[in-house]
Amino acid sequence: MAIPVETFFLSPQTQGTLQARIQQMVAEGILSGRFRRGEKLPSSRKLATHLGISRITVTLAYTELLANDYLTSRGRSGYYVSDNAPEPHSFPPRPDPDPAARVDWSRAIGQRFTGGATPVKPLDWSRYRYPFVYGQTDPALFDHANWRLCAMQALGVRDFNALTQDYYDQDDPELVEFIARQTLPRRGIVAGPDEILITMGAQNALWLTAQVLLTQRRSAAIENPCYHAQRDILVQSRCRLLPITVDEDGLPPDAIPADTDVIFTTPSHQCPTSGTMPLKRREALLARARALDALIVEDDYEFEMAYLQPPMPALKSLDTDGRVIYVGSFSKSLFPGLRLGYLVGPAEFIREARALRASVLRHPPGHIQRTAAYFLRLGHYDALIRRAARSLTERRRVMEEAIASHGLTIAGRGAHGGSSFWMQAPPGTDTEALALRLREKDVLIEPGGPFFSGAEPPANFYRLAYSSIPAARIAPGIERIAAAIGALPTG
Structure with a gap:
């Protein structure tokens, strides 16, 4: 039986080179039981066309899987899942637990570490066009x-x-x-x-x-x-x-x-x-x-x-x-x-x-x-810092000009440098709601509430970082933020 080429796709969340991602895709199919021993894989040409990549990349991935005994080659017939490929584990179904014997975790946990104010940041931040997110690496700057x-x-x-x-x-x-x-x-x-x-x-x-x-x-x-x-x-x-x-x-x-x-x-x-x-x-x-x-x-x-x-x-x-x-x-x-x-x-x-x-x-x-x-x-570290400093200087200048032109309020800025601005929205603004609205507009900001102590932290602060966004995108992003703030109800 041949495995349909349509079952293959490259997830954008997968890390590594194209060759490594193809290897992982095939290996996961075998280990999960979706691809079974003796089944034929699509030809390297057909899979490359389907994925929109080079044929040699697919061929190299198949060759590596062949060397690791996940695949086998049958003359000119193509590649098949090897008879020696790992089999997915089969486990007997778990019996339904006795409700009377079930652990009460609300009592069993002696000390809790959840419930802090640490915000959840999107792992796919780089796919947003205007990511004013703090602390991430700009691939254009890293060596x-x-x-x-x-x-x-x-x-x-x-x-x-x-x-x-x-x-x-x-x-x-x-x-x-x-x-x-x-x-x-x-x-x-x-x-x-x-x-x-x-x-x-x-x-x-x-x-x-x-x-x-x-x-x-x-x-x-x-x-x-x-x-x-x-x-x-x-x-x-x-x-x-x-x-x-x-x-x-x-x-x-x-x-x-x-x-x-x-x-x-x-x-x-x-x-x-x-x-x-x-x-x-x-x-x-x-x-x-x-x-x-x-x-x-x-x-x-x-x-x-x-x-x-x-x-x-x-x-x-x-x-x-x-x-x-x-x-x-x-x-x-x-x-x-x-x-x-x-x-x-x-x-x-x-x-x-x-x-x-x-x-x-x-x-x-x-x-x-x-x-x-x-x-x-x-000396690579010092060179990286110098390169980042030049870029951040320019981005900071562009952001300061954009913030001023759109009438936004800076609550704090580093006199010596840094990579972000601490911002204050008009009283009554909920920056959590603002962040959700901006995310729909391809903009990421960081609400300021989690930084404050107390049961009722101020809701109208937010942070804008410029370490992960190119200078050319800063002004359009600030424009969207200003428009969203102006459209939010206050009170």
Whole structure:
């Protein structure tokens, strides 16, 4: 029996090269039981015509499946599902459970981690024409070729141990050395290897920090508005939360309560307002922490995006007491799927964070660490940052002009750079409803409600990022946003 060519289609959600996607499509058909042993596949010419791709691509995919014994070739007759192909598992039907014996999960769950304010972002954001989404990678800016070369180098025989060995609770020494000798000195920070811990992105670093420093009897001051995932992490730690309203310069030190144990702040680019904390306020914040004998957790995300002016000194670089824990990330500046960050702090703190990390995930994958180390060490990272800075400068200029021409209100912008604007719609505007309406018009924005603490956060704030949208599309996108805001009922 021949398998109809119409049953083959390439899903837009599938990742990888065309050849790999065809291999996956055929293999999934076999593993699911849709394609059975002995059935004939469409010819390479017929399938290529049906899919609108090159015949050689189909031929290479069939050849790989032949080598893996998913397919077999019968002379000039064509390709067939191999008799040795894996068979789909057959499981007996599960019996209906006894209602009286069914687990009551509302009682069985001892601690809940759902219910936070973290918004759901569309995974297919790139198919929208006007994606004002934050934190995604622009393929036009990313250096795919050199990242691939670094990954291949990390797969080489010379790096076999870095690829395969279990580091237990340690990290790739080459990546740690680069961070200590190159990355941190740019922020004025001096740290040894025992004061650096590699993490699965900044969010993992914040979680480790909260677990080590906070208990139910301790209090944490957070910015309001703030990074919503950070607030969720602190809620899960069961500490007492103290939201502090930020102004245009970030967190005001005088507003921090006297019973604060740990202060969480984003001084380089306040999240989400993008405000940069001035030097005098940084010094005042350190003095306030010293007076309270409190610790400071500095999330220094996006410090590389200071393309308008040189970045301000990191809080950690001004700290003479050892009370600042520094959080950095390569996921923001390289690509979010990398999930690679780092913690910097006193050796006593890092030792505890390392032990906690080891009990959860041992260490981030060695191959990822070594690939990143090569990308950094060979200068590709700095070249990427310079290229991104030029592009973001132009996009920011275009967006500022478009926002002004359409009478929209900027509530916060980074004086030193950044990649987004914090916007304020007219009073009474529901930006959740606005976002849904704009999605139908091929525009993506980020409602601001999840960034605020409290049961009734303001509904008329939203964030517009320009890191993932070409400059030529910014003005038409802003025009659609302005038109949608004007059409929404207020009150």
